[in-house]
Amino acid sequence: MLNRVILIGRLTKDPELRYTPAGVAVTQFTIAVDRPFxxxxxxxxxxxxxxxxxxxxxxxxxxxxxxxxxxxxEGRIQVRNYDNNEGKRVYVTEVIADNVRFLESNRDSGGSRDDGGSYGGSAPSSNNQPSRGGNNNSGYSRGPAADPFSDDGKPIDISDDDLPF
Incomplete structure (x- = not known):
C-alpha cells in the first residue's frame, strides 16, 4: 500500500505554530494548488x-x-474525524508533511523578513535536520574560492572528443 502526495502551491496565510500539552511543535497552514485547467x-x-x-x-x-x-x-494524506459541539461527526482531510521545500526566497515573494539564507531555501527533509546551504557533505564549505567551475575570465579549453554529443 502507498499513501504519498507531492504538492506545489502558495500559502494562503502565515502558518500557525502551536505546541501540544507534551511540548511537541505542530504547525498548520493551507496551500493553494492551481488546477491544470x-x-x-x-x-x-x-x-x-x-x-x-x-x-x-x-x-x-x-x-x-x-x-x-x-x-x-511532500507527505501523506490523513483523514480524521471528531464530533463537534452539536454532536455531528466532522471529517477532516489533510496532508501530514514530512518534507517541505521553500521554492523562492522571501525577496522573490516580496516578504519583509530576512531569512539570512541559513536554510538554503528549503526546510528539513524527513530526518528533520535543516539543509544548510543545500549540501550535506560535512566539512565542505561553499564559497567563492570553492567554485570548481570558476574560470577567472579565461576561455575553457575543451576538446571535441570530450563532449558527449
Missing part, C-alpha cells in the same frame, strides 16, 4: 489543501514560511 469563464481554479507539520519541521516552517510563498510539500 480553467473554468468555463476562463478563470484559473485552485484547490486549498490543509497541511500539518510536526516537531523541528513545524518550527522551521513557522519561522520561514509566509503568506504567498511558493512551497513544495
Amino acid at each position: 480553467s473554468s468555463q469563464g476562463g478563470e484559473r481554479e485552485a484547490d486549498f489543501i490543509p497541511v500539518v507539520t510536526w516537531r523541528q519541521l513545524a518550527e522551521t516552517c513557522a519561522n520561514y514560511l509566509r503568506k504567498g510563498r511558493l512551497t513544495a510539500v
